[in-house]
Amino acid sequence: MRLVVTTPTAVIVDRQDVRYVSAEDETGTFGILPGHADFMTVLTVSVITWRNDAEQDHFIAVRGGVLTVQDGATIEVATRDAVSDQTLGKLDDSILERFRQDEEAEEQTRVSTTRLHLATIRQVQHYLQAGRQGKGRRILPSEGTQDGPEGV
Incomplete structure (x- = not known):
């Protein structure tokens, strides 16, 4: 089998001599052997193991x-x-912890951005509602208030 692992900036692994791959998604660890059915899954922060x-x-x-x-x-x-096996032995669990922290930081950023967008939409909504409420009768400077001319 052929295994290709890529990031946006690099090809981490491109090997033709792969006999077995083990990976992990939300449901747990699974294995892939030659002839496996076609499928797609979303991986968690984890370690992929492969045997040549x-x-x-x-x-x-x-x-x-x-x-x-x-x-x-x-x-x-x-x-x-991704970090390949040349450095993984030296980094052990610390690399996985860094990946998890990066994921959490990105999630917090997404939440903060969403809250900012919602606050902006609310402000625009309040502004538009205030504009609609003021469209009734316009007060002329000579009138003073909506109740009628001054002093009446």
Whole structure:
């Protein structure tokens, strides 16, 4: 099988000698062998394990992403960030924790941006409603108030 793992700026892995892949989505860990049915899933922050024809295990930490299997022979992973096995042993759980923190920070940013948009829409709505309420009878300077001329 062929395994391709890419980020927006780099190809992390592109190997043809893959015998097995293990990954994790919201439902748990799953494995892929040659001839696997075509499918697509959203990965969590996790470690993808793959074994080559020489029976050597390799690891890639991913910051979520999308995994697709095509024709039972090609596995593609698109992720925001990934670290391959050359450095994964040195970083162990710290890289996964950094990925999780990045995900949480992005979620907080999305929530803050959404709240800002909603506050802006509310302000525009109040402005428009105030404009509609004032469209009744216009007060001329000589009239003073809506009740009639001054002193009457």
